[in-house]
Amino acid sequence: MNLTINSRAPQTDVRILDVEGEVDVYTSASLKQEISAAVSDGVKYIVLNLSKVEYLDSTGLGLLIGALKRLKENQGNLVIASPSVRIMRVFEITGLYKIFSIYPTEAEAAEKEGLQL
């Protein structure tokens, strides 16, 4: 399975990316492109809905860390919503759950981050 990304823009500076499939060394370039395009458009907050992501490796994690840093520099944030148990485990065993804002649902992410989704 490859990667499909659906983009939603509920606010001018907020982008929700619904990601589906496997994020790995082959597919992460398309996610990187999508995030890069959003940042270039002036987006400060990116919500990544990972509910349909079934695989995430170190390439994907590295990309997310770079994106988080870039958005934080712009006083924004990269928010992770709805990761499956399996994907959450990858964040946990690497300790990266400490640096990302991760929420079980999009609604909770919106509430806690003060976003209108």
Next chain:
Amino acid sequence: MTEHAAPGTSAQIEPATVTLTIPCTAEYVSVARLAILGIASRMPFSYDEVEDVRLAVGEACTHAVERAAAAEAESRRVAALTGSGAASKKSPAITITSMVSPKTLTIEVADNVAATSGEAGTLPDEFDDPDVDHQGLGALLIEILVDEVTIDTRADGTTIRLKKHAPAAT
């Protein structure tokens, strides 16, 4: 892919061996993961353990692919500096050998990617944060996900050997 079944008459059962060779390119890493998923599913592993093995093998293959990209970039840089054409050579490949025994799954991920000078293989872009060590993250994941890891680095390639033990029967 070849599979060699262990002879049933021997006193000690030899591990069944499955060998898969893929091109050392990003698009084939998922093929290796898929094969490992099938092999690990034959072991008395839990769902999480099977997924751990799949991710560990994916990381080992990714390590090879990234090194192959770095070697290719270095080869092009040298060719550009010297004004010579890049030397023609065999395409890099990854051979994944899985040895299935009743209590242990041993997987060797061997590539034929020659060592480079260690310079970065690809040009950084805005999301390639120099503070983020992708390969370090991958190595960390492998260490956590399997029970034993050994890395044999040679001039003509690297072999990563992973072992995952089945839980003791209760």
